[in-house]
Amino acid sequence: MVLIGFSKYAIAADKPNDWENPQMISLNTEQSHCTLIPYQNINQALKAERFASPFFKSLNGKWKFNWVKKPANRPMDFYKTEFDVSQWDEIDVPGNWQMFGYGIPVYLNIPYVFKKDPPHIQQDYNPVGSYRTEFTIAKDWDGRQVFLHFDGVESAFYLWINGEKVGYSQGSRTPAEFNITKYLKNGKNILAAEVYQWSDGSYLECQDFWRLSGIFRNVYLFSTPKVHIRDFEIKTDLDNNFVDATLSVTAKVWNYGEKNCEKPMVQVSLYDSENNLNGGQVLMKATTALIAPATESVIMMKTQIKNPLKWSAEFPNLYTLVLRLMDKDGNELEIESAKFGFREVEITNGQLKVNGVSILVKGVNRHEHDDRTGHYVTRESMIKDIQLMKQFNINTVRTSHYPDDPEWYELCDKYGLYLIDEGNIEAHGIGYAPENVLANRPEWKEAHLDRIRRMVERDKNHPSIIIWSLGNEAGDGTAFEACSDWIHHRDPSRPVHYERAGRQPHTDIVCPMYSRIESIIKYAQEEQNRPLILCEYAHAMGNSVGNLQDYWDAIEKYDFLQGGCIWDWVDQGLIKTTEDGREYWGYGGDFGDNPNDANFCLNGLVLPDRGLTPKIWEVKKVYQYIKFLPVNLAEGKIEIINKYFFRNLKDLIIKWEVIGDCEQVLSGNISQPDIAPNESKIIDLKNYKIIPKPGVEYFLNFSVITANEEALVPKGHEVAIEQFELPIEIVVNKTSIEKFPELSITQDKAKATITGENFNLIFDKKTGTISSYVFKGTKLIEAGPIPNFWRAPTDNDFGNGMQKRCAHWQKASNNRIVKKIRVKKIAKNRIDVLVDFVLPDVDSKHRVSYSVLGSGDIVVASNLRLGEQSVHELMRFGMKMRLPKEFEKMEYFGRGPHENYWDRKTASLIGIYKSTVRDQYVPYISPQENGNKTEVRWAAFRNEEGMGMMAIGMELLSMSALHYSIEDLSQEKRGTKHDIDLQERDFVALNLDYKQTGVGGDNSWGARPHKKYTLLPKNYSYQFRLRPIDGGDDPKDLSKQKFELD
Structure with a gap:
């Protein structure tokens, strides 16, 4: 008996924990798919408000919670329905448990928070959070499939429903979704989740931010019919003149039932922003002969669209695509929808182009950060960020360094920002030596690929995404080559970006970080087949962002330089309170976290509460889209250059004034200036006559404002400024001191x-x-x-x-x-x-x-x-x-x-x-x-x-x-x-x-x-x-x- 017992123990000991096994990524999770929810009718589908669908149920709220410092101390049977959690604490979901006093926030840039020994995680301190909540299922969901969806859990977790183990997942910033239909019962259902602070996945999540844990994004249920459009993809291909488009839709229909589904049909309809049906009828439809139980049918459709409105960051024109799944008798089984845009991205002649136009990336890097809730950010916070970015001439965001909350992409589609969508891969703490990097270790290849696949499959339908990024500061190796190959095969419509690849072929963009101006000029002075876009530059730590104008003088001069993303958007301070009740923003070391990287997390253009710093005003001016050049200042002759890529200046007002001693002496407006994108016009200021006074300096000021209210931008908002010192001077006679009183x-x-x-x-x-x-x-x-x-x-x-x-x-x-x-x-x-x-x-x-x-x-x-x-x-x-x-x-x-x-x-x-x-x-x-x-x-x-x-x-x-x-x-x-x-x-x-x-x-x-x-x-x-x-x-x-x- 002793020998048998010893043998069993040895076998168990040889099997690694799931959360210490890079090849154990998930168990019983659904395949990745685009962000979707079924709707009950066409009106709901046109609104595309996922959270308002009757087939959506949020589980956000107060959950029962237990926290221990190491796995050995976790409550082993807490998932059992009879286990009493009535005396447990309650915690907000979504939320990071450190923000509620369980453990401490840790800020580190490069090192791992735990002892480095991949894929192993230290056993003496690896906190485990045990979550419990209850829910009921609406009666009108009877007979439907029910899925449980986690938008983000850090770092790894097990799931039980009603005491039965459902599955496991890791990968903190892409969804984990489970079909829980067979585990449900009438009335109260019990959900239990066991979350590990660190796992082998944490070796790929060594980003420069606060190290926080828990269920930090939305958790919800949704239901579908037994035959369900599990995923769909929308592709738009513009013709050579970037006028007409080919619209391709691929729908993946899965049969969760026990019977064959014969001749199901998918119908596709297209609606404009006013909900007008394109052509007044179904745009296209296709059927498949049969879908057997537990199998999937891929239905592909394609049609031509005559001169649709194009999507760009300047004009984020969106259409609504509605998909109807019909049975063989014409009965509607399901209706889904998505907002999308007609947009094409390509690299030709060494330049990144959107809809055939070479653009400049006027970008920032953005971490998801809230000074009170950590990595959980609300929709309101996202909109605030977008509003500030739009008002300060920022047109691009790199989602540093992971895929963001799904709502972020929907909002960027709606309001108009270009996105560099970045994979949740950073192994900075490993270093860059080829013999050490995880990307060169075969057992880690699938872990890299999984993160890239999940990002692309989730986000593929968003027009705002113009570049895929493989990750950040994880060294380079064969796994990244495989990731790049996979993306190019799966989605050839977007280029791939990875900084550590340098000029290797598995990055379509040369995207260095913090390269000096002379270095990027040297690159641009030679013939290139790839653009250079700085993935990070202008490190905005504290009182910083000097010489930004010098960068952009070079960027605007050379065709192969196409901008960059400032590091970074928001100071990552967290609220702390003094003993006498005063609040302040803490940084590394303020929470007892040691080691730490102090205030290296404070690199934002805005403060943690989105208050403005002086740095962002410099960014607004340097990034502005209108340039003024003096032709003859004495005569009031000025050249105005429209640096927008798609926008005519007709919907703006150019105000000018001449000031002397800062008092206005002349002024005028140029209303609806008809200057096309990337064109210029020389104008003569009317009634431009100055009678100078002795000792007075004169300046010609320009202010460009919006003529009408725009999305997130009010009427009269200033989009550009300029100032010229006028060559006018009348010398003041010197004052004699002879009449001054005696001393x-x-x-x-x-x-x-x-x-x-x-x-x-x-x-x-x-x-x-x-x-x-x-x-x-x-x-x-x-x-x-x-x-x-x-x-x-x-x-x-x-x-x-x-x-x-x-x-x-x-x-x-x-x-x-x-x-x-x-x-x-x-x-x-x-x-x-x-x-x-x-x-x-x-x-x-x-x-x-x-x-x-x-x-x-x-x-x-x-x-x-x-x-x-x-x-x-x-x-x-x-x-x-x-x-x-x-x-x-x-x-x-x-x-x-x-x-x-x-x-x-x-x-x-x-x-x-x-x-x-x-x-x-x-x-x-x-x-x-x-x-x-x-x-x-x-x-x-x-x-x-x-x-x-x-x-x-x-x-x-x-x-x-x-x-x-x-x-x-x-x-x-x-x-x-x-x-x-x-x-x-x-x-x-x-x-x-x-x-x-x-x-x-x-x-x-x-x-x-x-x-x-x-x-x-x-x-x-x-x-x-x-x-x-x-x-x-x-x-x-x-x-x-x-x-x-x-």
Whole structure:
């Protein structure tokens, strides 16, 4: 007996767990098919609202739930009907169990969360969630087949109905569907699901996102007749002129009954967007002789459609296809439908084309993310994403890095976005060595193919999908070659994309990630038979997306460059709550997850709640479809280029204005401009005559708005902007200082006090800075100006090691030594203070001169002279000071209104902007440099009474004003501080700079800002003027004063 027992144990031990066997992918699941639901009548079918069908029943809601840390502790018999779960917790389905406190969310980029030993999963910690719920079946479903459908379960699960085992599935982001008809009974039915956090499938799901688990997408039942259209495929093939179309429909009809089904017929009808029946009759029909029980018949039909409306992201014209299944006597057995579009994708002459037109991919990568529910996203959230994308000129989404919820595709079909549909395959934690990658291991081949097949079969009818992607960062190997071959055979109507394939033949598109501009230009300068589309670029981590315009200057210049997808759409922050009840967004490490990749999940153009960041405005401008070129600015002659691919500009309004001192002096509209796609027209602005005034800068601004309401886009929405500085200048006569009031000075070893009419100024000789500046009883400066060469490191700075490489510049400012200070009365109404600093940390000298005038103006000149010591680039060259907190009201003349930088300012037009200091702060979840403005002519800061101070650049300045110091915004290393950690200071931290190095954005792990946007080590100098103001002063007038100073 002992020997027999030992033998049985040994046999069992040799058989791997299903969830540790890459060749055990599913058990008793249905074949993959397109997203479908039967309807009761034609009206329901035309609406195609799946969730409203009487043959649909949602099981979403509260389920009983038990969670254990390892499989050995799971409740073994919980699936039995008599098992008591009344004392179990309840959990929301859909949902990730970590979001309800079961285990913790873990954020990692590359590594696996578990010990790496494919296909094995550690036994000591692999949580198991046991789910129970109950449901009843409607009486009118009697005699029908009933299917249980899970849209997404992570990672692997077993299913029982009424105590009987139904099956098993893994593959988290494509459906698992079971025919449960034979397991059902009248009245209450019990569903039990046992979900494993990790399985061998997890080795193919090592994506850069929060690692979450559970039943996180919709769960529902649907019923069908015994003879059922199990799947159907819609294909459209446009003729050589892309006018007429061949419509092909393939229906797969399965007989679930016990008898032969003789001569079933499938009828196909076509309806337009107004539900008008094409041709007023059935479009086509076909029969098959017989379908035996448990077999399938494939019915194929084809017809010609005369000049249908075409589908594109710009014009998402949809038709409704209705399929009727009839028995031999003409009785209707079933009716199904789908919204689809006539659209053709091809690659010819090295270019990706939609409906014969070469397009540009103005894209983003998008993870499914909700800051409160994790990977479960609602329809409302999807629509919000699409609305923002449409309004910010984004036309393409890569579903990084897995197939999305089925509703996403229906919405993209409806509203118009191109999709790169990506397979749920990423094995980043394995690495890319050919001998290690799973794609080169025969036992993993089917696991790769299964994920690709399930994606393609589910999503094949969506016109929004123009490219299939095999996955992401999983190395390359024979399995991917097989996947590419399978897709090309199964669906030759779309190209295949896979980044790790490089230029191998199993990718139709060269799709690198984070290639530099010079690299893609090199590719495009040679003759190619494949386009280059950056699958990821412009890494948008924190304060980033610099030099985006430079990328697109190259993309629009070269035919073989066709755009790319920014990484990525949304900051993946999750809500956390402080002990005192304040909410904030957490990132890696905030939930006790260790190891973690900190804030590397915060790369979005939008915040977790879809709040906008300044980065997305730059994207909107760079991605815009209308271009303006100056032909003759003096005469108002402009070339307008329509960069849309299908849209004429007739349904837009082009508004123009000429502003001087940011006041409108001329304006006009160009209504219904008839400019065809990819065409241009030179226009003459009417009544274009400017009478210039001295000292006034003039700009010609364009704003293009929608003339009518469009889907998700309101009437009057701005789609494009442009600005030109006009070549008009009348020089202002310089102001003599002779009539300024007299100044007096007193000084000792510690300070120098300069007194003028209505003001008093104290220089601290020890620090070489102004310690007090009082005007009409109001303190203007609390400290400074102080030489400054540093900024709070951005995420990109941390990525390229700036905080260490350039630390000598931070020390240079803090460790400056006053070498000499000289105070000299130049005239009765002018006193100069000259301060010489030594900067020992950079072996350099820095001189600051102050010319104090009787008007209260202070002309500040800053000069840096490098020594012989080798130093690195400067983060900024400027001066910082502190103003009273009461100087909250802010007005400036420069680029705005959004935060902008040397390499990210295309979207920020020059103007006069009024705001507050508090509103200058940009709430990056992990604090860093923010709030900067470039090309600033002047800036004014006032209290409630209108008293304050302004700064006027003797040249264009870079400026920021915040209630936080550089030190407040700084971190010792990336991802160790949160926005909520900041406490507003009781001062205004004002930075007045010659320039600040750009923010960069090629990547966040080594790339530096481009040289042309970098303050390289050399001598620098610049000047600005400080001026007290009161309630009656107009900064525009004061800024025009030019002084005669020696």
